[in-house]
Amino acid sequence: MITVENLTKRYGGFTAVDDISFEVRPGSVVGFLGPNGAGKSTAMRMMTGLTPATSGRATILGQTYRELHNPGRQVGVMLDASAQHPGRTGREVLRVAAVSVGVSKARVEEVLHTVGLTDEEAGRRVRNYSLGMRQRLGIAAALLGEPQVLILDEPANGLDPQGIHWMRGLLRRFADGGGTVLLSSHLLHEVQIVADDLVMIGRGRIVAMGSKEELLSRGGTTVQSTDDARLVGLLEKAGVPVSRTGSGLVVDAEAEVVGRIAAEERVVLLELRSGGSEGLEEMFLGLTAATSREGDAA
Incomplete structure (x- = not known):
C-alpha cells in the first residue's frame, strides 16, 4: 500500500508538487500520468525519501520510506535507470546491491533471468549497455529484494515494442500476486493496458484520478x-x-x-x-x- 496525503514541494516561489493525495492498493497497478515537468518525478522522490516534502507525507506499507527497516526488501525503486556505475558489469551492479539489501548471489541470477538479460549481457560493462538494457537492469535491481511494492519512473523509456510488452506482463503478474505498483509515464498508451487506476497530474496538481474504466x-x-x-x-x-x-x-x-x-x-x-x-x-x-x-x- 502506498498512501500520499497532501504532498507538497516548493522551491522558493515555485510549487513543483501541489497538495496531491491518492492511494495505491495491493494487487493493483496505478498509472501516474502527466507531461514532462508535471511533477511526477519530484513526487516519487518524496515518496522514496530522496527529496524532503515541504508539507504533507507519503507512507509505504504504513511507514515513511526512511522508517522502513530494510527498504530494499520492501520497496523496489527505479527512478533513473542511468544511475548505475558505468565501469561495472550488470552482474556486478546487482551483486553490490544484493549485499546492501541482504540477498544471495543466486537471487542475482534469478532477476537477470526474469528481466531477460543473458549471461553475455550481464557480463558487459554498463557503459556499453543500450538504454533498453539499462532499463532492464534497473528493473532487475528493483526486484532484487523480492519487495511488496514497486515504484518505477518511466520504466519503458528506451524499450522496443517487444520490451514494452514484456514489461507490462511482468508488472501485471507482480500485481496479480498481491504486489503494489506505482508506474509513472508521460505517455498514456504506455500504461493504459496494464493499469487498473490512473492518477493524472499537470503542473504539480492532480487533474483527474479514478479507475481506468471510470476515466474512459x-x-x-x-x-x-x-x-x-x-x-x-x-x-x-x-x-x-x-x-x-x-x-x-x-x-x-x-x-x-x-x-x-x-x-x-x-x-x-x-x-x-x-x-x-x-x-x-x-x-x-x-x-x-x-x-x-x-x-x-x-
Missing part, C-alpha cells in the same frame, strides 16, 4: 464536421457541454446523441468516435492545458 467512460465523444461553429451552437442549444481541442470537438454526450442532432440539422460529420483511449487522451490534454492556463494566469 468520461472520455466523451470526439466529433469533427464541415461546420464546427454551427455544430457547437446546436449542441450548446441542446444543453450538451462541448469543448474545442486540436483534433476537433469533445462533447460530453453519447455519440448517438451527437449524431442525431447533426442529422436533424443536416450538419455533415467528418468524424464521430466515442470515449476509449483516444477520448481519454483528449480529456487528459484538455485538463492539463486548463491547468497550465490557470498557472499562467496566477
Whole structure:
C-alpha cells in the first residue's frame, strides 16, 4: 500500500508538487500520468525519501520510506535507470546491491533471468549497455529484494515494442500476486493496458484520478464536421457541454446523441468516435492545458 496525503514541494516561489493525495492498493497497478515537468518525478522522490516534502507525507506499507527497516526488501525503486556505475558489469551492479539489501548471489541470477538479460549481457560493462538494457537492469535491481511494492519512473523509456510488452506482463503478474505498483509515464498508451487506476497530474496538481474504466467512460465523444461553429451552437442549444481541442470537438454526450442532432440539422460529420483511449487522451490534454492556463494566469 502506498498512501500520499497532501504532498507538497516548493522551491522558493515555485510549487513543483501541489497538495496531491491518492492511494495505491495491493494487487493493483496505478498509472501516474502527466507531461514532462508535471511533477511526477519530484513526487516519487518524496515518496522514496530522496527529496524532503515541504508539507504533507507519503507512507509505504504504513511507514515513511526512511522508517522502513530494510527498504530494499520492501520497496523496489527505479527512478533513473542511468544511475548505475558505468565501469561495472550488470552482474556486478546487482551483486553490490544484493549485499546492501541482504540477498544471495543466486537471487542475482534469478532477476537477470526474469528481466531477460543473458549471461553475455550481464557480463558487459554498463557503459556499453543500450538504454533498453539499462532499463532492464534497473528493473532487475528493483526486484532484487523480492519487495511488496514497486515504484518505477518511466520504466519503458528506451524499450522496443517487444520490451514494452514484456514489461507490462511482468508488472501485471507482480500485481496479480498481491504486489503494489506505482508506474509513472508521460505517455498514456504506455500504461493504459496494464493499469487498473490512473492518477493524472499537470503542473504539480492532480487533474483527474479514478479507475481506468471510470476515466474512459468520461472520455466523451470526439466529433469533427464541415461546420464546427454551427455544430457547437446546436449542441450548446441542446444543453450538451462541448469543448474545442486540436483534433476537433469533445462533447460530453453519447455519440448517438451527437449524431442525431447533426442529422436533424443536416450538419455533415467528418468524424464521430466515442470515449476509449483516444477520448481519454483528449480529456487528459484538455485538463492539463486548463491547468497550465490557470498557472499562467496566477
